Amino acid sequence: MNNERYRGTLKNLIRRREFGIFIIIIVVMVLVGLRNPTFFTSDNWKDMLMYVSILAFISIGQMMTIVTGGIDLSVGSVVALSGMSVGIIMRDNPALPPLVLILLGTIFGLGCGIINGLLIGKGKVHPLITTLATMSIYRGLVVVVSRSRWVVYGDITKGFRLIARGNILGINNLMFVAIIIAGASYYFLNHTRKGREIFAYGDHQDAAKFVGINSTRINILVYALSGMLAGFGGVLWVSRVHTAQANTALGYEMQTIASCVIGGVSIFGGVGSVFGVLLGTLLFGIILNALELIGIVDFWKLSVQGFVILVAVIFDAVLSHRVAEQMRKQRRVFDAE
């Protein structure tokens, strides 16, 4: 009874939060639109949505790690490493079909993710410190792999460019892919046993252990998925921007984390929804886009990102402390009855 009520409140809270983000998105859009009408042009929206699409599915991978109570700081480096490796393979073998390249990039990402997962799951090392280390290792590997020679516009084959520019059913490929991945993740997280185990593990690690959830496997699974999505994203990234450099996607991990915390994923683990992350990504994308349109240059981006993450985290913490307090009071009433 008690527990049901708790679940109910939690669900309500998440829904209310998603609605809140939706309202904020509309307010921000109107404000930015008033300030600079080019915001509403279809070209601007297309560019922004293409950016948001890649961010969205990498953020969904990030969300899975945060839901377990961990974090994956290496996604930006994995994007760069996968993008650079694929770019070089393409430069050396222009005849390779784009699908093979996509597959290769995804496998590279999966490999990086499995390494993270093994260290965290089997090595029992703190996720943040582990991925802080692998972030710098993978980033260093980008330079080693490239031998300090970047992949430039001329190296990109026409077929490869079409990955990002092409359409499926009238929708841009990137958006199409993001929607498919979001749908699959929603099904996986909410309607499969493994998916529910991820949430159970993040909600209460000890309790999860007692009901027989294998923590090692859960950790390997979420970091492998996060790495895989980042690797896949890396290929699409290079196809979108037509270059692969040493500093490709530098600091990208922070954007995925920001999207998650804005979207209501709790940094304490156990709470989060795919839909929330999609909204969070959209809001974050609009904020980044707005900064550019209003003429606030790159230099502000870092501070704004940090500030947005901080505000979302504080909001989240205050809210969850309050919910916990409420629960305690309710329980007292129940006990009295």
Place this chain on the structure above:
Amino acid sequence: MRSEKEKSRGSSLSDMLKSWEFTIFALLIAVFILNLILSPDLFRIANLFDATLTFTEKSILTLPMTLLIISGVIDISIASISAMSGVILGVCYKAGMAIGYAVVIGLAVGLAAGILNGLIITRLKIPSIVVTLAMMLFYRGIGYVLLGDTAVRDLPERFGLLGGAYSVTSIPIQFMIFIILAVIFGLVLHRTRFGRLIYIVGNNENTARYSGIPVDNIRLILCGVTGLIAGLSGVLLTSRIGSARPDIALGNEMAVITICLLGGVYIFGGKGSIIGVVIAALMIGYVRYGLSILNVQEQVIRIFTGGLLIIALLIPTIAARLKTSARYPEGGV
């Protein structure tokens, strides 16, 4: 806790051989010998000390970080605080302030940033790792907002002495600062009541709270001190490279945490010693020095330090498996 104490005071040789401090000291000697083989010039005392110039800014940061991690908190915004302090120092000087006052402002900025971190961590009860992750971006961004991609270059020569000059004999001033700070931090941690409290807080936060120990205030003080030293590190670095820039000290937080963990500090708090960390700082410093003599790229050195960090992290797990089936506690920092 007790065993740690016995270990450091233990007189029997076998205890000493087993201790982590001894292992890491042996590694330091090995690194020295390798370096000497690579470049016999290092053998001159002057060169030996010159080499420290490249890593002292990081080394001084490992000292407060050790105390902080032992108390169960971590700060990954330190490198950004260093950069912000350096930039604000430069901006103040450019605005016509005397360099002495600008340095004081730079240090004050570091202290303020540390206290702000501490307040958010302790008062709002948010995991330190997440708070400082956001602050890492925020502080770094402030540097960029103030200077963009420009730099303040015409800092006075007098100021440059702080980071590059030598005091008595051939010991650089920076290294002197490191040694003095190491002694102070060592005494505070190992010989005062406050130091004991840090261990208790890190060992079991709840027990400490129930015993009436001001857990939050202790952590707040440590966060403030860490910020202050991060500011000092930024000032020294700015002085050494001779210009205030927003992109300095990138990745220093990882280097500093690596050194702390290699020095035997337990990532989940409650264990560690200053002497171990000092030896680890020297070891990593000379490893990097040796690699740079070999003309190894900076990015490759970062792969190397990242790898070392992972090895340092795996040590407790492996040691636990080897020793007994006793499990290490899992949980957040």
